[in-house]
Each structure stands twice: as C-alpha cells, then as structure tokens.
Amino acid sequence: MDRKTLLDRLTHKLQKRSSTSALRLFPKSKPSTRLEGRGVRPAIAFHHAGYNPKDLNDTVILRLRGCVRHKNGVKATTAIIALNIVTGNTFRSDSYLTSERRGQRIHLRPDDILELPEYWFHVHDPECPFIEYDNAYICPSFAMWKFPHKNLPPSWDVDRRKGYTAGRNISEWQGRTTDSRVNASIAVRMRDGSCVLSGVSNLECYCAYIIQSPQSSWYHEELLSQYVSQENPNAKRAIYCPQNGITLRRDLYRAFGDGEFAIVPKGKHWVAHFFDATTRLGEEFDQKRVRLSSDIPKELLFAKFAACVFPLVRGFVQQGEQLEAGNPF
Numbered sequence: 001m002d003r004k005t006l007l008d009r010l011t012h013k014l015q016k017r018s019s020t021s022a023l024r025l026f027p028k029s030k031p032s033t034r035l036e037g038r039g040v041r042p043a044i045a046f047h048h049a050g051y052n053p054k055d056l057n058d059t060v061i062l063r064l065r066g067c068v069r070h071k072n073g074v075k076a077t078t079a080i081i082a083l084n085i086v087t088g089n090t091f092r093s094d095s096y097l098t099s100e101r102r103g104q105r106i107h108l109r110p111d112d113i114l115e116l117p118e119y120w121f122h123v124h125d126p127e128c129p130f131i132e133y134d135n136a137y138i139c140p141s142f143a144m145w146k147f148p149h150k151n152l153p154p155s156w157d158v159d160r161r162k163g164y165t166a167g168r169n170i171s172e173w174q175g176r177t178t179d180s181r182v183n184a185s186i187a188v189r190m191r192d193g194s195c196v197l198s199g200v201s202n203l204e205c206y207c208a209y210i211i212q213s214p215q216s217s218w219y220h221e222e223l224l225s226q227y228v229s230q231e232n233p234n235a236k237r238a239i240y241c242p243q244n245g246i247t248l249r250r251d252l253y254r255a256f257g258d259g260e261f262a263i264v265p266k267g268k269h270w271v272a273h274f275f276d277a278t279t280r281l282g283e284e285f286d287q288k289r290v291r292l293s294s295d296i297p298k299e300l301l302f303a304k305f306a307a308c309v310f311p312l313v314r315g316f317v318q319q320g321e322q323l324e325a326g327n328p329f
Contacts, residue, residue, distance in 0.1 A: 044074050045118040046083060048316070049101055050136060058319065061086060061121060061138065062312035066114075067277030067286045073113035078264065078273065080108075081153050082309045083121045087136040089148040094124040110155060140317045142215070142310040147222040147303060158265040158298055184240040192247035196291045197272055206253040207245045210300045215239075215307065227297035243295050255281050262305040263290050270301070275308055 043063035051059040064079055066072040080097070084090045096105045097119040106119075123136035139145050185207035195205050211219045216239050219225070228243045246263075248256055255261055260281070261274040270290045274282035 042117065044079075044114060044116070046079065046097075047101065047118060047120045048136065048138070049098065049120040049122045053101075058315065060118075061316050062309070064312075065276050065278060067274070067282070069277075069287050071113055071115060073115040076108040076112040076114055077110045077153075077155050079114055079119075081155070081305075082312075084153065085145070085306050085309055086139055086313050087121075087123055088139055089146065089151060090123050090136065091148065091151060091153045094122075096122050098122065138313060138316060139310075140313075142307050143218055145306060145310065147224065147299070149223070149299075152298070152302055156265055156298060156302055158268070158270070180240040184242055184245055187242040188245035189247050191242060191293055192291075194247065195249040195252065196246050197252055197285055197288065198249045199291075200249050202247065205247045205249055208248045208253045208256045209239060210244050210246065210296070210304045211239050211307075212257065213239065219303075222303075224299065224303065227299045229295065243297060244300055246290075246292065246296065251281060252285070255279075259308040259311065261286070262308045263292070263301050264305060265298075273305075275312070 043065040045060045045063050047053075047059040048061050053059050061083065064074045064082065066074045076097075080095065081091070084093075084095060087095075097108065097114075098104060098106060099116055099119060101120045103120065105122075108114075121136070188207040189202050189205060192202075194200060194202050211224065219239055228241055255274075260276065260279070261272050263270050264273045265271075266287070266289075270292050271287050272285050272290055274286040276282055277286040
C-alpha cells in the first residue's frame with residue numbers, strides 16, 4: 001500500500017469514527033487483567049519521614065509495585081523522582097531514603113533496585129540544615145502541581161535527537177479535514193507508521209495524546225505549549241497537535257490513557273514504565289523500548305509521568321491532615 005492510499009484510508013476511517021461516535025475515536029477503557037499465582041510481591045511502601053506513625057493513621061506517601069525485570073523491586077531513580085514530584089519538585093534538594101524512620105541514609109546509585117518492603121523518604125532544606133524533622137509538603141493533586149521548567153531531574157536530560165526523524169514534515173499531513181483531532185491523529189499515525197511500543201500495523205492503532213483533554217487547562221496555565229513547535233497551527237490553541245501524540249495499539253492506547261504506564265528515559269533510549277507490571281500488558285511491555293519521534297518534547301513526557309504518579313498519593317491526602325511535617329511530634 002502506497003503512502004497516499006494509506007493516508008486516504010486513515011482519513012476516511014477517522015472521519016467515520018468522529019461522525020458516528022466520539023467514544024469510538026476514544027474507546028472506553030477497560031481495566032487491565034492482573035496476573036495471579038506468579039509470586040508477585042506486595043507493592044513497596046514509601047513513608048513520609050516527617051510524620052510519626054503514632055500521630056497519623058497512615059504515613060505512606062505512595063506505593064510502587066516492582067517488576068520481574070528488577071527482581072520484583074523498583075528502580076531507585078524512578079522512586080526518588082516520583083517522590084520528588086509530589087513533594088513540590090524537590091529534585092535539587094537533599095532527598096534520600098532510609099530503611100527506618102530515623103535510620104541511616106541509604107546511599108543509592110541511579111540503577112540500584114529497591115527490594116525492601118518499605119522505606120522512609122527524607123527531604124532536607126539545605127538553607128535550614130538545623131531543622132531536625134523533615135518538612136516536605138505533599139502536593140495534593142496534578143492540577144495543583146507546578147511544572148518544573150528548566151528544572152527536570154538529571155536523568156531526564158535526554159537528547160531528543162536520539163529519536164527517529166519523520167521522513168516528511170508533519171505539517172504536510174494536517175489540514176485534510178476541519179476536525180483538529182482527526183488532523184492531528186492522521187499526522188501522528190503517518191509519522192509513526194505503526195505502534196511505537198508493539199510495532200503492530202498502523203490501521204489497528206489509535207493516536208494517544210500525552211497530555212489529555214481533561215488536562216488541557218493545566219497545559220495552558222503551565223505554559224507547556226512553549227515546547228511545541230510554532231510551525232504547528234494548533235500549538236497555542238489546543239492539545240491536539242502531533243507533538244503531543246503517539247501511535248499505540250488499541251489495548252495499549254487504553255492503558256496509556258488510564259495512566260497505567262508512562263514513557264521514561266533509560267540510558268539513551270525511552271522505555272515504557274508500567275506502574276503495575278503484574279498486569280498482562282505490564283508483563284509483556286514493562287521496560288520495553290519505545291520508538292519515539294525526535295519531535296516529541298521530553299517535557300510533555302515528564303508531565304505524563306507526573307500525571308500517573310499523583311493518583312498514588314490520594315490515600316495520603318484524603319486523611320485530611322495538614323500536609324506539612326515541619327513541626328516535631
């Protein structure tokens with residue numbers, strides 16, 4: 001099938017979906033099936049070291065489930081960055097883990113794997129070294145989170161040029177219809193050629209948006225559009241632009257939309273990180289390399305990672321306590 005025929009078929013298919021039902025353009029999500037009987041260990045708990053368990057019902061900020069590829073553990077870099085995000089982007093602070101609330105610092109290398117059932121997270125303000133207790137504030141939700149412009153963690157300093165370059169300018173594939181979603185979907189799928197994770201045929205895939213429609217207000221308030229090329233006519237007006245989209249197989253599309261996985265850097269490449277690698281998709285694709293276009297901003301991928309992390313702190317936030325641990329108990 002030549003490129004023109006494929007483009008015409010995609011346009012017709014997407015217009016038909018859009019006109020018949022919006023839900024067909026964005027399929028209804030179904031929870032992924034969790035594997036049973038595989039010796040899966042409970043998720044690792046990360047406690048807030050500033051809270052005394054006697055004064056708070058649950059001091060666990062979040063729990064992260066390990067994966068088989070990491071000996072059922074969690075990569076240290078992933079855990080620390082997730083905790084830095086929910087404590088107000090404390091990437092440059094003196095943050096570390098201990099195996100007990102007042103235990104000794106665990107010295108970790110980026111690729112070390114965390115295997116203990118629980119850890120305590122500490123954040124010390126270098127400007128106030130005399131403060132005995134950790135005073136990390138927990139940001140309650142993604143909507144309240146401030147994007148850390150020019151302050152991404154060092155491990156996210158990935159050269160975007162490592163990705164592949166589209167053979168043609170994506171603007172050539174836009175403007176075929178009056179629907180911006182359809183135009184963006186055509187451009188993304190023609191650029192990627194197939195699912196960026198599984199490699200299946202383009203016609204069996206959907207365009208998955210990194211920043212999704214419910215997050216569009218946050219996207220504009222936090223000025224994320226500055227990372228999108230101004231050659232794109234939708235850059236300032238909408239999230240429906242090719243640089244905010246990737247091509248995914250139907251089931252992966254659903255999982256990505258539900259926040260089951262994000263795309264994170266690993267060495268010089270990008271990989272899929274499933275927050276529950278015990279699902280069938282997680283077992284198959286967790287830590288698998290993702291073939292990304294070089295025009296996709298790492299900033300949008302980092303925002304997606306954060307959006308996946310914040311639901312994990314909901315239990316801690318819902319306790320109704322004042323989330324400041326600066327006062328000794």
